[in-house]
Amino acid sequence: MAVFTALKSASSRFFTPCRLRIWELALCKRVTWLFLSVQRYNLSNTSDSSIYNPTSGLERYKDLQRYFNRKLKATYQRFSKTHNYSLVYGRCHEYFIDGDGIYRIDKRQNEQKPEQVLDLGQFSQWGGGPEREQRVQWHIQRMRLSPQEKYLAATVKTCLREEPRCVIVKLEEGNFLSLDHPHVTLTLDNVYSFEWATDDVLFYTTLERLRCSKVFRLDLTHSGSRITSVFEEPQPDVFVEVALSRDQQILSINCNSRTSSEVLLIDKTTQSLEPRLIQPRQHELLYHVEHWKGRLIILTNTGPRKEYQVVQAPLSEPSIVSWVPLFVPAAGTAVRDMDVVGDYCVLTVRTPAGKTVLNVIPLTQSKEVYSIQLPSWACAIETNKLGLAEEHSVLEFLISSPVHPPVQCCLYPEDGFVLSGTEDGSFPEMQGNFITSHLDARSKDGTLVPVTLFHAAPTECLNKAPLLVHVYGAYGRDLNMEFSPEKRLLLEQGWALAYCHIRGGGERGLSWYRQACSEGKHRGVEDLAACLLHLFTSGVSSPSLTALTACSAGAVPVGAMCNRHPHMVKAVTLQAPFLDVLGTMEDPNLPLTLEDREEWGDPVGNPSHRRAISSYCPVHNITPQKYPSMLLTAYSGDTRAPLTGIIRYTEKIQTAIHAHFSMHQISESERAPNIVLNVRPGANHLGPEDFDVMVEEAAFELAFLYTELDLDLPRIPRKRKR
Numbered sequence: 001m002a003v004f005t006a007l008k009s010a011s012s013r014f015f016t017p018c019r020l021r022i023w024e025l026a027l028c029k030r031v032t033w034l035f036l037s038v039q040r041y042n043l044s045n046t047s048d049s050s051i052y053n054p055t056s057g058l059e060r061y062k063d064l065q066r067y068f069n070r071k072l073k074a075t076y077q078r079f080s081k082t083h084n085y086s087l088v089y090g091r092c093h094e095y096f097i098d099g100d101g102i103y104r105i106d107k108r109q110n111e112q113k114p115e116q117v118l119d120l121g122q123f124s125q126w127g128g129g130p131e132r133e134q135r136v137q138w139h140i141q142r143m144r145l146s147p148q149e150k151y152l153a154a155t156v157k158t159c160l161r162e163e164p165r166c167v168i169v170k171l172e173e174g175n176f177l178s179l180d181h182p183h184v185t186l187t188l189d190n191v192y193s194f195e196w197a198t199d200d201v202l203f204y205t206t207l208e209r210l211r212c213s214k215v216f217r218l219d220l221t222h223s224g225s226r227i228t229s230v231f232e233e234p235q236p237d238v239f240v241e242v243a244l245s246r247d248q249q250i251l252s253i254n255c256n257s258r259t260s261s262e263v264l265l266i267d268k269t270t271q272s273l274e275p276r277l278i279q280p281r282q283h284e285l286l287y288h289v290e291h292w293k294g295r296l297i298i299l300t301n302t303g304p305r306k307e308y309q310v311v312q313a314p315l316s317e318p319s320i321v322s323w324v325p326l327f328v329p330a331a332g333t334a335v336r337d338m339d340v341v342g343d344y345c346v347l348t349v350r351t352p353a354g355k356t357v358l359n360v361i362p363l364t365q366s367k368e369v370y371s372i373q374l375p376s377w378a379c380a381i382e383t384n385k386l387g388l389a390e391e392h393s394v395l396e397f398l399i400s401s402p403v404h405p406p407v408q409c410c411l412y413p414e415d416g417f418v419l420s421g422t423e424d425g426s427f428p429e430m431q432g433n434f435i436t437s438h439l440d441a442r443s444k445d446g447t448l449v450p451v452t453l454f455h456a457a458p459t460e461c462l463n464k465a466p467l468l469v470h471v472y473g474a475y476g477r478d479l480n481m482e483f484s485p486e487k488r489l490l491l492e493q494g495w496a497l498a499y500c501h502i503r504g505g506g507e508r509g510l511s512w513y514r515q516a517c518s519e520g521k522h523r524g525v526e527d528l529a530a531c532l533l534h535l536f537t538s539g540v541s542s543p544s545l546t547a548l549t550a551c552s553a554g555a556v557p558v559g560a561m562c563n564r565h566p567h568m569v570k571a572v573t574l575q576a577p578f579l580d581v582l583g584t585m586e587d588p589n590l591p592l593t594l595e596d597r598e599e600w601g602d603p604v605g606n607p608s609h610r611r612a613i614s615s616y617c618p619v620h621n622i623t624p625q626k627y628p629s630m631l632l633t634a635y636s637g638d639t640r641a642p643l644t645g646i647i648r649y650t651e652k653i654q655t656a657i658h659a660h661f662s663m664h665q666i667s668e669s670e671r672a673p674n675i676v677l678n679v680r681p682g683a684n685h686l687g688p689e690d691f692d693v694m695v696e697e698a699a700f701e702l703a704f705l706y707t708e709l710d711l712d713l714p715r716i717p718r719k720r721k722r
Helices: 022-027 056-060 062-078 485-492 510-515 522-537 552-564 581-585 593-600 607-616 643-663 691-708
Strands: 093-098 101-106 115-119 139-145 151-157 165-170 184-189 191-196 201-208 211-221 224-232 239-244 250-256 261-267 287-292 295-300 309-314 324-327 334-341 344-350 356-362 370-373 380-383 395-400 407-412 417-420 435-442 448-455 467-471 496-500 546-551 571-575 629-635 675-680
Touching: 062 485, 062 691, 093 139, 101 139, 115 151, 115 165, 139 191, 151 191, 165 191, 184 211, 191 239, 201 239, 250 287, 261 287, 287 334, 295 334, 324 344, 324 356, 334 380, 435 522, 448 485, 448 522, 467 522, 467 552, 485 496, 485 691, 496 522, 522 546, 522 552, 522 607, 546 552, 552 571, 571 691, 581 593, 581 607, 581 643, 629 643, 629 691, 643 675, 675 691
Parallel strands: 211 239, 467 496, 467 546, 546 571, 571 629, 629 675
Antiparallel strands: 093 101, 101 115, 139 151, 151 165, 165 184, 191 201, 201 211, 211 224, 239 250, 250 261, 287 295, 295 309, 309 324, 334 344, 344 356, 356 370, 380 395, 395 407, 407 417, 435 448, 448 496
16 A cells, blocks of 8 residues: 555645646547636836736737647657556456446457456536536546456546545446446545455545545445444545455555554454554654555654564554564664565665665575665655456556656566666666756755756756756655656756755655645745745746746746746746735634644744744745746645635735836846646546646647747748638
8 A cells, every 4th residue: 555645645635747648538528618817017117007918918919829739748758658557456347437437358369359447437417606618527537447347436526526436336247337237336535445345345535625624434235235433544744545455455544744653453354443543643653554365564663763674563563662673764764665575675765876776675684675766766665556467476656757758667576676668678878868866955054965967968067057956845755757748758858857855845855845834835835935046046047037836736846936036037837826925824723724724833822933824835935026027827626725815826926016117217138927726627626637728738738838938939820821
């Protein structure tokens, strides 16, 4: 199971910008997109009549947007055969997601036509509000198969709401879609996580106002169904999920906050299926559990400096007094994930040098711990955890980077080697002849901050290259560095891409996160400024050719740095930005405020927290000055990053720029910044699911960057007149 499920839960302002996976294109159908407000400044003089033109901003980028729309679709098509792990293996069938539902193929037969077991068209319904004339498009979020392949459970979701719907399908031989064989047994609303304990018992959690606190048990019988409450978490900052061990023997109820964990286990071999507590919650004790042959393999932060280490305990005596250390990672190593494969525990770790490594720990005493070095460009790793293949002693995984498409790999821990999916089984070290450089920037307090740089030309030739800088730095989460065709396109067009792993993220372990949590948030802002300065002094680009990009909570260090050092970048793009930290943390009625006070602080009950937030909060530190051009993309259905804060930020930026240029004469060669607010309808924090709409959004962002950085524009073919 994934060991950091709670930290990746819905109860955070975390945004995954790489949404446009080519293998999900078929799930999408076209919907309408809308610019609610596009603001364009034209400050050639200080007269009020020239200050604000509300319509020219959109048209400024239209031609380039159409060009990049075509380029992006062609780029996605080039990588249409990228590997993915959407297969679920049953005893007799393989199940997979296609555009209009879930299909299966009988493994016992060759060359047969896939059989549809769930049709998404059944869940399309008319939308409300302004979208009344449109069909709402559903897509598959996740699916789980019961042990003997009797039922399939899947959550279906629409971008109009956060809460998914769970559909229970009874699996039978024959045509699922015929009227004589009704197959949808039951639907459950607001289901977030779910796992089968037996063929007739499903445990699940419900999502309410972005919080999971309740676990239910669904019993399916010949006479109907019965739902009973199993567990309810009273603490408002705790997120609850259910998960299944990799060997499928243990079902766990994971209750995690930012600073503590509590896990209850359900042994699937027992008839009662009653939860049993492992270790009661303790402040600053985090732990995540796997199962191996009657023993618990636990990843917990009881190591040196409260970092993660691996311990084990008997299933019969699971509390902390029975925990025996099994493996302590090297100092400075950040543990990202844990799997138990056969008789081995496999840790995915990031070294102090920024490299991704697999540590293989034997659970018997017959072998020593060893490490597998992955290619230097490997930044993201995705392990196959669902629908486990018949061979449990092999770990299948994908490695990728923002500009390197996924490579399928298999780890054979017994033999100690990794086989990749390339023709010769080796790792391609230089995919596309791109260079991956690992740099360190010295922050204000002397801390070295890692920077990952992707470029095509040697570093000494990058002084005139446009630079796109990515940042996040919150919730102990790493920057998203999965493959993105948009980033690949930029690199092919001569850009350099920098990923700044500032404090507050998880790139260097739990202590890296703790240093920029609550009252330490200013360190992330200082880290970002240091990273930019280090890139420039290293000969990489210049402020006039540099743009910053961030999503969700990553907008906080970006907005704070723009207030302090607005001349360090020329343009900024923000998606679903979280900008009003102080106003949000003051309002306990908002969905995530109580949970997020561990991250940002409590300005209501703690004066020092209020002073700290007030010192960096983007919306509360805007002053009259020349800001970078900004593109802010917001979503009308977003409940995590309140739209009111984004609008307030935009209005204050406009007022500040107006005030600045009213007081200072602008030269003929100087151009005032453009502030563009793009509010998209009918989408939540993760944005639209429709492929065409997402590509259109990405194309507009590229058009904005090229225009605001004054780059040589690609040649746009003109239409011939008849």
